[in-house]
Amino acid sequence: xxxxxxxxxxxxxxxxxxxxxxxxxxxxxxxxxxxxxxxxxxxxxxxxxxxxxxxxxxxxxxxxxxxxxxxxxxxxxxxxxxxxxxxxxxxxxxxxxxxxxxxxxxxxxxxxxxxxxxxxxxxxxxxxxxxxxxxxxxxxxxxxxxxxxxxxxxx
Numbered sequence: 001x002x003x004x005x006x007x008x009x010x011x012x013x014x015x016x017x018x019x020x021x022x023x024x025x026x027x028x029x030x031x032x033x034x035x036x037x038x039x040x041x042x043x044x045x046x047x048x049x050x051x052x053x054x055x056x057x058x059x060x061x062x063x064x065x066x067x068x069x070x071x072x073x074x075x076x077x078x079x080x081x082x083x084x085x086x087x088x089x090x091x092x093x094x095x096x097x098x099x100x101x102x103x104x105x106x107x108x109x110x111x112x113x114x115x116x117x118x119x120x121x122x123x124x125x126x127x128x129x130x131x132x133x134x135x136x137x138x139x140x141x142x143x144x145x146x147x148x149x150x151x152x153x154x155x
Contacts, residue, residue, distance in 0.1 A: 005133060007140040008121040013151040015111045015118045019085035021151050022109055025052070031150040034142035036060065037073075051078035051090070067096040067130070086111055100130030120144060 011018055021027040025044045033039035033056055042053040056073040067073045074095040081089035088109040094101045103126055110121045122140050127133075 002125065003127040003129070003133070005124045005127050005136045005140065006122065007137055007144055008119065009141070009144040009148060010114065010117055010119055011144075011148040011151060012117045013148075013154075015085040015113050017151045017154070018111050018118045018120060018147070019088070021147060021154075022088045023079075023082065027150065028052070028054070031146040032143055034139040034146075046079065046082075048079055048082055051076065053077070067094050067098065067101050080106070094128065096130075098130055101128045103128050105131075120147070 021031060023046045025041050025046070029039050029041050032054070036059050037056045038059065039057075040055045042055065044052045046052075053074065053076050056075070058071050076093045076095070078091045079088070080091050081087060090107045090109075092105045092107060093103075094105075096102070105127050106125045108123045108125075110123070112119045112121075122144065124136065124140065127136060
């Protein structure tokens, strides 16, 4: 059965600034990893049909074992659709031996101008069953908070 997780946040920056942070390698490394993790991008190709590979490392893996190894999650991300400054659609595949993390998760980042900022809505579809729903929604919310902090202070 397919699962969908969602989160959203109002960000005090224009859609173009938010969109730029979604498709810039250094920006993604800075804001995408949720709290308690750091990220490093390998293989960067920011166009539809391109993508990237991100190595996420837990700062303390004691209570959060990784999907790929004890301390890491490795995810291959493809850019499925890029519509500046409205939408970024990615397809993510986790590198894991556990079949409960198998499959391709689609993440749609929808940006809508709202007043002096941007309403950002993230919808994750076909979420692998091994990803805990509460943890996933908290992780998306954490990444959104990091994104807000990143673009609001850059502006």
